[in-house]
Amino acid sequence: MKLDIRYGANPDDFMHYDTDRLRNDFLVTRLFVPGEIRMTYSHIDRIITGGACPTIPLSLECGREIGTEFFLQRREMGIINVGAPGTVIADGERFPLKKLDGLYLGAGIRNLIFESDNHDDHAHFYFSSAPAHTSHPNCYIDIEKAKKVKMGEPEKANVRTINQYIHPEVCSTCQLMMGLTQLENGSVWNTMPCHTHERRMEVYFYFDIPKDGVTFHIFGRPEETRHIVVRNEEAVINPSWSIHSAAGTSCYSFIWSMVGENQEFTDMDHVPMSVMK
Template identity: 45%
Template sequence: MLTVQTRHAIHQDHAKGMDTAALRQHFLTENLFADGEIRLVYTHYDRFTMGAAVPAGGALTLDKVGETRTPSFLDRREMGIVNIGGAGTVAAAGEAYTMNTGDVLYLGMGSGAVTFAGAGRFYITSAPAHRTCPSRLVTVAQANEVNLGAPETANQRTIRQFIHPQVMDSCQLVLGYTTLHTGSIWNTMPPHTHDRRMEAYLYFGMTPQARVLHLMGEATETRHLFVANEQGVLSPPWSIHSGAGIGAYQFIWAMAGDNVDFTDMDMLDAGDLR
């Protein structure tokens, strides 16, 4: 079963006047993971698509998606898949890839139908592509690891870069995930923006009671979302993105736009936040 939801881009002036319900409607993605289903959110932020496939021991195939008006979803797109569940397999273009927990699979443009199977919980990201890059499975051990932050600022964290220029080639998709160390709660503080690309988050590895206070909006007009396990956030180019968690959490970050340079960001001073 495939379901697709469309999200239109929101201007920052519009976001200033939104109440809690409207903010959650436009920027929070809920209920992505459902047994026996593929659920996608097709956005008008750089035509980025996020979603999930949960085969639950069976098999699910993603092929034609009406919103793209192409015979197959990946005819003019690339895809990044993260397995946050048990062991599973993903098959595309005549190749089958075994994915363990934390592994990331990149599929280049023209890969055709994609079949998900096994006990995996597959988080899906996709962006339009103008050239075909080689498909590749990147294991946790093969990721580029960056350690940032410190215990005294409660933001000690490990960033693992998978679909990233230091690891592999892609067209415009950049993806990795961040794990907070024990006792640290803050991510991406002080925050930043990057006007040349949008970003999407998926928070995972949380208990049912835990929440992340996700900060968004312009630096002088901040807003917030309380986010639960396996929920996502769409972050427009004009918005900051930062958060603090109640308990342990991880988050997958994925970006699409003009620049694949991970360090291309406009840093903000925490003292300027309002």
């Protein structure tokens, strides 16, 4: 198990970061290394972003950085499989997950194991974990069970479907919210016009990006934006004061994970296009 530590950022300092500093502090790469569980611990709301790529069954261990007896002792977790079929075993209960199936695990799970169904074609379990002061029931969510919200207009190249997996209208959680947005062919923009939500931070994990393509993730204060070039199966940590938007060289998909004060999906501060710089 590999755990990387990232610290928070003051928006006044952020505007002076160069490309290397932005990538070192906010970009999460190499999430799916065969035979490993890799995680990034952000001090922004103490979210943990990770990936498991099992070649053999992989058990999630708890390091000193977590400070508890076992990983989910005081945490909850959301998982979405973006690879080949696999199985998550939580305290002996088996949850088969095909591609785009999701799973919520409440606090208190002692033993968590990731398996690929086929050792030659590995599952890619993407997960987010947040501190939890109470436990909620485990919940399996496939993409058909997710709440679907259609957004965008063809002439603005932003037609997309938001699949809300871990959301109050789908399953109960302590604070974690998680879902998957899919852009339609011909659309490249997400979350534009943009917004902020000071009460929640967010992590974007991008996938379904072609090998010869990239996505430009735009973040920072609306009047002082920056960007990171993102490739397939990479993620970006967004502070709560930051916008979070992107444009790709083609359509793509992304998983969003939110942690913070509330679970009001529509609680956002919209940014007029005239403010953007």
